[in-house]
Amino acid sequence: MAALLELEGVTAGYGGGDILHELTLTVGEGGITCIVGPNGAGKSTVLRVVSGLLRPRLGSVRFRGASIVGQSPRAILRRGIVQVPQERSLFSTMSVWENVRMGAYTVHDRALVARRLHEVCETFPIIRERRHEPAASLSGGQQKIVEFARALMLDPALVVLDEPSMGLDPKTRTVVFDTIRALNQAGRTILLVEQNARSGLGLASHGVVLESGRIRLEGPGLALLDNPEIGRLYLGATG
Amino acid sequence: MTLVLEAAVLGILTGGVYALMASGLTLIFGVMRIINVGQGALVILGAYLSFVLFRTWHVDPFLSLIVTMPVMFALGVVLQLIFIRPLTTDREALSVLVTYAIALGIEGILGYIFSTNYVQLRAWYETASFAIVDFHITYVYVFGFLLCLAILGALFLMLYRTTFGAAIRATMLNRTAAQLIGIDVDRVAALAFGIGMATAAAGGVVFGITNAFNPGSHYDLISRLLTIIVLGGLGSLRGAVIAALIMLVTEDITAVVVSPVWASFAFFVILVAVLIVRPQGLFGLRVRDRI
Numbered sequence: 001m002a003a004l005l006e007l008e009g010v011t012a013g014y015g016g017g018d019i020l021h022e023l024t025l026t027v028g029e030g031g032i033t034c035i036v037g038p039n040g041a042g043k044s045t046v047l048r049v050v051s052g053l054l055r056p057r058l059g060s061v062r063f064r065g066a067s068i069v070g071q072s073p074r075a076i077l078r079r080g081i082v083q084v085p086q087e088r089s090l091f092s093t094m095s096v097w098e099n100v101r102m103g104a105y106t107v108h109d110r111a112l113v114a115r116r117l118h119e120v121c122e123t124f125p126i127i128r129e130r131r132h133e134p135a136a137s138l139s140g141g142q143q144k145i146v147e148f149a150r151a152l153m154l155d156p157a158l159v160v161l162d163e164p165s166m167g168l169d170p171k172t173r174t175v176v177f178d179t180i181r182a183l184n185q186a187g188r189t190i191l192l193v194e195q196n197a198r199s200g201l202g203l204a205s206h207g208v209v210l211e212s213g214r215i216r217l218e219g220p221g222l223a224l225l226d227n228p229e230i231g232r233l234y235l236g237a238t239g
Numbered sequence: 240m241t242l243v244l245e246a247a248v249l250g251i252l253t254g255g256v257y258a259l260m261a262s263g264l265t266l267i268f269g270v271m272r273i274i275n276v277g278q279g280a281l282v283i284l285g286a287y288l289s290f291v292l293f294r295t296w297h298v299d300p301f302l303s304l305i306v307t308m309p310v311m312f313a314l315g316v317v318l319q320l321i322f323i324r325p326l327t328t329d330r331e332a333l334s335v336l337v338t339y340a341i342a343l344g345i346e347g348i349l350g351y352i353f354s355t356n357y358v359q360l361r362a363w364y365e366t367a368s369f370a371i372v373d374f375h376i377t378y379v380y381v382f383g384f385l386l387c388l389a390i391l392g393a394l395f396l397m398l399y400r401t402t403f404g405a406a407i408r409a410t411m412l413n414r415t416a417a418q419l420i421g422i423d424v425d426r427v428a429a430l431a432f433g434i435g436m437a438t439a440a441a442g443g444v445v446f447g448i449t450n451a452f453n454p455g456s457h458y459d460l461i462s463r464l465l466t467i468i469v470l471g472g473l474g475s476l477r478g479a480v481i482a483a484l485i486m487l488v489t490e491d492i493t494a495v496v497v498s499p500v501w502a503s504f505a506f507f508v509i510l511v512a513v514l515i516v517r518p519q520g521l522f523g524l525r526v527r528d529r530i
Contacts, residue, residue: 082419085419092524094412103420105406
């Protein structure tokens with residue numbers, strides 16, 4: 001699998017302290033890469049570095065071979081990397097339709113925006129059904145689906161998802177993971193951070209276990225699930 | 240009864256002016272999460288700019304806005320770049336100190352140039368009035384109200400009918416999510432600060448015609464503007480407009496029916512009552528709604 005995104009020797013953190021220590025990670029094109037690990041391991045920090053919200057102190061980040069270190073979130077977005085953050089990120093008082101349209105904020109071709117809206121509505125019928133309702137009126141799972149739809153408005157090459165199942169009930173969680181699988185099968189590369197190791201690694205073509213800002217284990221997702229160490233460390237608690 | 244009606248009408252007309260001045264304050268808070276305690280000084284600065292144009296070239300105060308609003312907009316963008324953008328941590332608390340320093344700086348410069356003597360903008364409509372039923376309304380209040388309606392209308396159109404307005408609203412609702420969809424939030428913040436200052440210029444003109452002012456007049460003004468946006472809900476433009484009308488109408492009617500001494504007190508009773516029931520103000524979002 002060719003590398004779409006490569007982090008090499010990345011050291012990053014907030015204020016004076018480092019969270020990530022010389023992290024090296026490759027995201028293969030067309031796959032699902034899932035990062036799991038305990039709270040404070042630096043999972044979300046990896047994603048903030050990738051999307052340009054946090055500039056690494058050391059190391060390189062390359063997307064399709066070109067460096068994206070130091071670029072603004074807007075510039076990185078234009079390269080085709082879209083992030084759905086961990087917390088609810090819809091614009092609460094805007095309608096569902098407005099929220100999805102805002103996903104194409106950087107696209108100025110109206111015909112293209114209309115076509116993407118049509119495509120997104122085909123994939124997620126709820127967008128059309130609830131189009132006039134304020135985003136805040138949707139359930140947690142529905143909001144997550146609208147966030148996915150908004151992310152797809154840019155037809156991204158890489159979709160970055162930060163703990164998409166967080167705060168969702170088991171049934172809704174299944175719907176969200178099915179959606180992630182469907183997005184991947186439609187050709188999207190996914191970089192996923194997930195607290196729920198069993199669900200995340202079960203889905204992933206490539207899994208990474210992060211601990212204290214360093215990679216502890218990595219390999220195919222299902223192989224990691226079978227690893228006794230992973231079972232002992234994470235699955236007992238999360239499964 | 241006529242007196243009460245007259246007070247209510249005057250309250251609505253002057254409430255519009257306060258709504259305009261508060262709209263800039265609430266917009267700036269919404270976009271940047273900063274409390275601009277310098278907004279009162281900026282209103283006074285706007286009034287002095289119009290005063291200079293009036294004294295030097297006899298430019299009509301309302302016409303002077305063609306010059307003062309763009310000047311104040313540009314000044315706002317520069318002030319935001321120099322003083323607000325560098326605040327990366329603890330922004331809400333530090334912004335109070337920084338914008339208070341801006342207010343003191345403006346007061347000091349104005350005091351140096353114009354002294355602390357009171358001045359007032361002059362125009363024919365300052366005292367001329369017309370009769371409705373049994374009472375008279377001075378033209379300046381009507382013109383001021385119409386100006387505020389026009390500017391607030393333009394502000395609402397910009398916010399709800401343009402892509403840039405959608406970017407402002409998105410930034411107000413969720414700054415990180417706005418960044419992640421490609422909105423340049425720093426640019427939005429600079430322009431919003433500029434817009435807030437342009438509204439201060441417009442408010443300053445009406446304030447300057449209806450009140451004598453000096454460089455220190457901003458203290459009373461900012462306390463009233465802050466009260467308005469707290470009642471309306473921090474970051475809510477609609478809330479600022481309605482709260483301003485409630486404030487001025489309540490004060491004016493109380494002054495007529497009870498006594499001018501109790502005018503402000505009556506408003507604060509309403510403020511406290513609303514905040515007990517809705518701590519987020521009339522139209523403010525609860526913190527958990529933003530998460």
